[in-house]
Amino acid sequence: MSDDNTNSRDKRSRSPSNEDRRGLKRKFDDRHEVRLIIRTRDAGAIIGIGGENIKRLRHEYKASITVTDSRTPERLVIMDGDEDNLVLIITDIGKALVEGNKSKTDKDDLELKFLIHNSQAGCVIGKAASKLKELRKDLEADIKVFPECCPRSSERLIRVIGKPELVAKAILHILVLLKPFPPRGPIDFYEPSNYDEYMVPDYGGYYDDEDDRKGKRNSFGGGGGRRDRGRSDRGGGRDRDFDRRGSGGGYGGFNNNRNRGRDRDRDDIYPPVPSNPGRITDLLSCLKTTQQVSIPAELAGVIIGKQGSNIRKIRMDTGAEVDLDDADGGKSDRIITIKGNPEQIANAQYLLQMSQEDSKYDYNKTKKELS
Template sequence: MKRFSDGNMGGPYKRSRMGPDDIEVRLLIPSKVAGSIIGKGGKNISRLRSDYKASVTVPDCPGPERILTVCSPEVETIIKVINEVVPNLEDTSGRSKTGDDVDIRMLVHQSQAGCIIGKGGLKVKELREKTGARIKIYTNCCPDSTDRVVQITGRGNTCTDCIQEMVELLKTVPVKGVDNQYDPINFDDLYAEEYGGYGQGSGGGGGGRGMMGGRDMGGPPIGGRDMGGRDMGGRDMGRGGRPAPFGGPNARGVGMGGPPPRGGGGFGSGGGGGGGGFGGGGSRNGFGMMQENGQTEAQVTIPIDLAGAIIGKAGARIRKIRLESGAGITIEKPLPGATDRIITITGLPNQIKMAQYLLQQSVHENTNVARNHRY
């Protein structure tokens, strides 16, 4: 759709060059399919540009997602280009074995989302009934942008028919306010599921709070005696209830032992005062369920007001901890009325131990800052 806007054009992400009559459609795609869209030496994307006389770009990005932008004066031309790209997206839908469904995520300015939703949701309901596609419009904007994700799922031709209907709608509604298009360099794995991004957690999650149940799941932890105690992965975890707490029941702070490679000290008690650190999790090895690839999973809880000490501004701290430990770490949103949040750590045992240590260290160093800011 034409980008009539009085907003800021800044930012490192370069926009496509558009003619005065061009319509622009942007799709959020997984980085892993970009190569098949571009082709060896750019062969595929060059053919699309030549065959359809359209602007087709997939700028490079080191993260897990990129943006495919198609510009042309004709909506039909844009849809033809997208139809050619759909086979590449089918492999990422999680249903490739059926050969049926494809998942397409279109970016729209937040001021235009309303025309797709309609009053009381009537327009999006009409689009679903007319095209047969499943449509989800994410409420949260992509990081550092004014773009929202519209997820369209169904058979390939069903999805492209739906996109065509949406683009025709969007043509009638100019962008209002600041127009800050999403730059995928700002990808945030922590909140990807909230804005419709391709995060590590896309399409799945744990099995709920009781997934580590079983009477014998609180055996002795790895790395020393101080990793948990009864409330940190022992008897309480054995009941299959909530994950181990961040500190003991009367903890005033978070204890920190030495880093995992030195062994010995564990992660629980220590100079921080009163109470253990992260709990071990389930199973006799001190962690959670063992997966086929040798990875395990541990869950712990943290008070809501300490979450910021781990997350950091725009998720900077949690990204650093993931990178340094090599573990997968997700922090769930608190349930209504809850006073804590669940942290799930996935990886090899040594990766989980390192992640636990780094998480504790982050809380120890940033608690005061976190309690003065919301993340």
């Protein structure tokens, strides 16, 4: 019996005390995960020749650091460690990136972009952007929260510009600020394999060649960014009331002579015809076209959804680009521009129709009133 008691006391003495547990909890709570998006071309500056630099960072700062592989212009740098060491790591990485880009720019400022869950963005922005203004002033850095989630994810980007040390401290300050506010709703981490060049202006990612981003934004008939393209491409070739009458042709404008627009932009839109006729299905799946539909202005709110939730969901579910033009005063119609392959466009049109029907809006009655 006494032996049993002795064993019990020994077990208790070997088990962590409450104080030890609190210490372990504090140590765990001090750790943070940072998810950066970088240009693929900048990955070498972080990894180093033969991986020497990233090994040094892991060893020196006792942190987990991963640079994901990607065939797109973007990669992720995922770091896990305590707050102080993460500040040092990001500063170290930032200085390497600034040095590596000296040939392209003479600026010493660092630009880094990191990911947070969409539901946490409001904590950074605050009412009427009051918190964001406060952070900019207190952290002495240029901070921007991009409005859209990264493609097929629930994550948004925050861009921070400033001296490397200040950028690192700002990123960790924001992550510490968000610690008491865990993500709400579905969590879909951004994968660079889902990169979408045409969504870059909205979610804040990187182009294949960032130096040429202005050219890329204006390479489709002078349309500017993705939203601007949707507005500028209006003309006589629109579809009415979600009817599928043709695919709209080229990006150069939907004028009455569709064939001329299609020929002018054929090289940009149509991929090379495969030499193997059996791959015609593959050709159709990657063929991107643009379609426009006109809806009564009263339906715009239904299509957009609360805080843009419905139109974002349609984009994510179909992979198509879906944009609604700006509301001009007194205009009875709004134009929706859909871009993608035939299947993406068809699915987007279907979901748009479902949005209209789910709203129990008497669409046929509205058409008569407008005609």
